[in-house]
Each structure stands twice: as structure tokens, then as C-alpha cells.
Amino acid sequence: MQPPGKCVVKKFRRHSVLPGFNLALGFTLLYLSLIVLIPLSAAFIKTASLSWPEFWTTVSTPRVVASYRLTFGASLAAASLNAVFGLLVAWVLVRYRFPGKQIVDALVDLPFALPTAVAGIALTALYAGNGWIGRWFEPYGIKIAFTPLGVFVALTFIGLPFVVRTVQPVLEDVESELEEAAATLGASRLQTFARVIFPTILPALMTGFALAFARAVGEYGSVIFIAGNMPMISEITPLLIITKLEQYDYVGATALAVVMLVISFVLLLIINGLQWWSRRRGEAL
């Protein structure tokens, strides 16, 4: 859609009859800079006071590396579980009717709305050795709360809505004609799913997976209650940043924060790419 009037592409913006561009964009840029960009750049500038070897030693001590392994390992496992069950939940919500469906649909967003600290203490109480769920695992010697497994449980909770909410709209848009065509051509239900439906929703599924993973990597509130927070075993990287801050090791904390920031930015780029792919796939259909 072209706005009326002359259109000079070389100019910074196209002509429009509407007022308020300078004010709106000016305020947006000012607020964005003050709240987000300048504070974020502070982390990078602070870290620049370290030499490269100093930075590398700070972010690669055994305790820090153990925290990366836990943070990324548990996030990957949680996002994978969410990819499988998120797809299942989205499928069930889109395709089937059952009593209480609307309530279930609304409650899927609970992890977005429930404060992380509340989720943290509730999950800890449930998955502890004497909790409602933990007691079923205790006799088999499986401890969930206060172990890396607890971190996985918390991150699964946190990431749950992402896959459901990215796959659901795409699944709703899948044309029933395609499935009918597949059935007419003799495909079984499973074949239709694997060859027709799944490829259509794959970009959305991967976007949801990446979103859940990205959220899990940075998560703090729900994890610290259930993790037990033992150095080298169940200590996540965000907690390590807090620990360093409490010891007044600002440079060390900031170096770790920069590592986390760079990883988040890379994940953000990947997610943007996936969403672009997802949209293109949607338009192609």
C-alpha cells in the first residue's frame, strides 16, 4: 500500500499526510535509548576494561563451565520435551473436542502469567521427596527437587506455552483440502500427518522450540528454589552472576552477563530467521 503523494525513496522517510512522526519516533528512540540501549551498552563497556585473556579466564573457570553445561543442557532438554508435548497439546486443542477444553486452552498461558517465584516454590513443594509428585519417585531413589532434574522441571514449566502458542495458529490454518487430497490418494492418517501436516507446522514448531529454549536459558526465579544451587552440580549461570554481585565482583558478574547477552542476541537472530521462514511457508500455502 503506497501512501498518497509523492514518494521519494532516497529520503529517510516517505511523505505522509499524518502528523506526529517526529514526536512519536523521537520519543520512541529517546525512551528506548534511556531504558534499554544505554544500560545494555554499560555491560559491554564495563567488560571492555578486561583484557581478552582476563575475560576468557573469568568466563571459563570450571565452576562457570559447569553452570553453562547445566543451564544449556537443562534448557535443551526442557525445550525438547515441550516441543513434543506442546505439539501434542496444540493438536488436541485444535482438532478435538472434549469437556473443559476452553479452560484448558486458557490455562496453557499460566506460566506467562504466574510470577516465577510462585512457580518456583510450588514446584519445589510438589517435587520434593515428601511432595505430592516427588513421593512417587522417592522409593525408586529418584530425587527431583534440589538436583539438576529439578532445574529441568522448572524450565519445562516456564517454556510450556511457547510451542503450543506458536504451533496452534498454524495448525488451525492447515487446509483440510490437503488432508482430504492425501486421504483420497490413499495415504494413511499417519502418512498424512508425517508428509502433509508436519512439514507445514515444522517452522512454527522450531520457532516455539527456540523461544522456549531462549526463555529457559535466562530463567532465574523459578529455578533457584528447586535447584538446590550446589556449585558444580546444580548452579545455573544467572545465579552465578548474582553470587558474583553479592561478593562485589562486578567485573566478573558483568563478564558472565556479556556471555549471556551475546548468546541471547544470537538466539534472537535465529528466532527472527525461523519466524521469517514460518511466515514464508504460511504464505506459500
Next chain:
Amino acid sequence: MSAVALDLPSPRARVRATQEPAWVRWTLIGLALAFLTLFLFVPLISVFYEALRKGIGVYFASIVEPDALSAIKLTLIAAAIAVPLNVVFGVAAAWAIAKFEFRGKNLLITLIDLPFSVSPVVSGLIYVLIFGLQGWLGPWLAEHDLKIIFAVPGIVLATIFVTFPFVARELIPLMQAQGSEEEEAAAVLGASGWQIFSRVTLPNIKWGLLYGAILCNARAMGEFGAVSVVSGHIRGSTNTMPLHVEILYNEYNFAAAFAVASLLALLALVTLILKSVVGARAATDREEDYDH
């Protein structure tokens, strides 16, 4: 369709060909519900169960106790400042992005989303680097006896940061889908900028705006990590509700911790209800625009 008298399978058989058998359907529903029960419903119920386990008397005593009340007050203050600011920002950003064409727009949209991908702990840390005693402005603030970190302003700043994109990311796609023909017509007819916004744009975006504000508010009241870094955890003065829950929990005062937590869980449930009501209205608004 019915005029085609070929040897097509009957309608019932056709439906069956694109549907799973009943046992598959119910197994899938059962599996999905089992997963949701384990990870969603039981945790939610357990919050209220644990909160009321010691009786209704303990429950109310934990909520009206002075430290809890001051935590509730601070949470409300932080949200009351952060949400309106981010609403104004969201409207301004969406106006610039949706109604005008300019270079660097996609970069701007990505930058607005940035706070969502930053770990809450890092969100708090960056303000310590600027306003903390060791920070850029720390010495100057100390000289003038101003406290931001370990005080209320820091908590408000951290809350603004983590809730920054909510309204904007709701309004940008909505206003882009609506286009600007109506606003342009109003402008040509001589309406002022404020008249265009309040009489044309605002009625079109009100549900989307409210939706974004509801999500923004839920996160503002529930934020833990970022606020925890800048708060200093001073009881009765710089504790928000989630931080108060943490302190009570770490003191093994589980009944009180869950009592305050249950208020936050109620807030979450109210948010979900409002979200489905308002979300449905916002969706109707969007569809009406597509119909034009």
C-alpha cells in the same frame, strides 16, 4: 457438491478418512491432559492448598502483616509507574512504525523486543552498573544523597525494562494491519493530530491496547529476577511481593510464603480471564479490519 453423482465415498466415510479413530483421539487427549496436569494444574492447585493448610486464620494474618502490606504496596507502586509509561511508549512506537515508512524500521522493531531476550538477572545488573555505588553515576548520586539501587527507583526502572515490549509488540502488528486510510481521511478533513488519534485510532486499537497493558501489568507485578538484583531485600521497604515470598520461604515460613504467593496466583488467574475476554474482542477488531 450434491449434484456430482460419481462414485464418491459417502460424506461420513470422507470425514473418517481425515480423522483419527476414537481410541487414538482419546489417547492423545489423555496424554496431553496428563502432561498439563503434572506441569500446570497440580502446581497451581498446590499454591492454594499450601496457603490454606494452616487454616484461614494464619492465611489472613500472613497477608495483613506490616511487611506483607508494604510489599503489596511497593508492587502496586512499581506497576502503577511502569505500566502507564510503557503504554505511552507502546502507542508512540506503534504510531511511528505502523503509520509511516522510514528506513531502519525492522531494526527498531527488533530493538524494542530486545528486553524479552535478556535474562532477568542481567536486566537488573545493567542498572547496577550505571546507578550502583561502583557505577557510572554512582559517585555523583552518592554526593547528592540520591539512592536508586537498593531503593524504590531501581525497582521501578528494572520493572520498566522487563515489561518494556509488551504494549508495543501488541499494537505494532494491529495498527499495521489496520493501515492508515481512516487517519488519512480524518487529516484531509482537517482533524488535528490529537483528534485523529483520540477519535479514529484509539477506538480501533482500544482492545489491543488493553490486552498489552494486562500482560504488561502481570509481568510488572510478578517480576522476580531483575527486581531481586536491584532491591537489596530490605524488609518493609524495598521488598516487592515476589521478593517477600522468597524471604518467607527461605525462613521456612512456608504457610506465609504460600499465602502471599496465592495472591500472586490469583492475579495470574484474573490476568488469564481478562486475557481471554479482551483477547477475543481484540481478535474481532482485527478480523473486522480485514473485512474492509
